[in-house]
Amino acid sequence: MPGSHDYQILRFGTLVALLITxxxxxxxxxxxxxxxxxxxxxxxxxxxxxxxxxxxxxxGSIKFSEAMDLAFEKLEAGEDATAFCGAVxxxxxxxxxxxxxxxxxxxxxxxxxQLAARSAQLAxxxxxxxxxxxxxxxxxxxxxxxxxxxxxxxxDALASIILFQTGEHREAIGRLQERVIPAPIVxxxxxxxxxxxxxxxxxxxxxx
Numbered sequence: 001m002p003g004s005h006d007y008q009i010l011r012f013g014t015l016v017a018l019l020i021t022x023x024x025x026x027x028x029x030x031x032x033x034x035x036x037x038x039x040x041x042x043x044x045x046x047x048x049x050x051x052x053x054x055x056x057x058x059x060g061s062i063k064f065s066e067a068m069d070l071a072f073e074k075l076e077a078g079e080d081a082t083a084f085c086g087a088v089x090x091x092x093x094x095x096x097x098x099x100x101x102x103x104x105x106x107x108x109x110x111x112x113x114q115l116a117a118r119s120a121q122l123a124x125x126x127x128x129x130x131x132x133x134x135x136x137x138x139x140x141x142x143x144x145x146x147x148x149x150x151x152x153x154x155x156d157a158l159a160s161i162i163l164f165q166t167g168e169h170r171e172a173i174g175r176l177q178e179r180v181i182p183a184p185i186v187x188x189x190x191x192x193x194x195x196x197x198x199x200x201x202x203x204x205x206x207x208x
Contacts, residue, residue, distance in 0.1 A: 031062045042087040050090035085119035089138035096140035113143035117155035153183030
């Protein structure tokens with residue numbers, strides 16, 4: 001049939017072009033791989049990983065929600081992922097003005113607070129007090145309101161215990177005294193901290 005040879009060449013050329021396009025697309029890293037690489041980077045440098053996350057989000061490569069999801073997945077899998085959790089929380093703080101601000105995102109911010117709580121608890125249990133201090137109140141301040149502390153009194157107590165043990169005695173006690181309706185664990189912690197011996201401050205600052 002006349003022209004059939006040219007038609008076959010055209011089809012072959014189109015197929016080759018399609019395969020090349022698919023190959024090039026496949027060479028680009030997806031968000032899962034990017035976040036996996038950033039998790040590894042966080043072990044070496046939490047600040048560098050956080051900055052890289054900000055850049056990756058600006059480029060449209062990752063989303064903050066994806067980073068937070070992975071951080072929780074790692075904790076739930078039993079991984080010692082405190083460095084990555086810290087980088088994610090620092091990432092959230094750095095882009096705080098770009099995060100949703102309306103009231104219907106209460107769960108979103110509470111989840112961020114719980115990431116701070118769980119990662120700080122893990123660091124504290126492993127004896128890494130300075131790291132626990134850098135985690136327990138990390139992320140945007142938006143999640144740290146009275147309603148959050150009322151909903152999660154264990155986190156409230158943990159925060160003050162960690163602050164007290166890093167030498168921030170006045171802050172540790174004062175923040176619990178501000179509670180309008182203190183939970184039993186908050187009152188118990190407050191009593192213990194008031195009578196506990198003071199330790200010298202260790203100059204551990206809240207990154208937020």
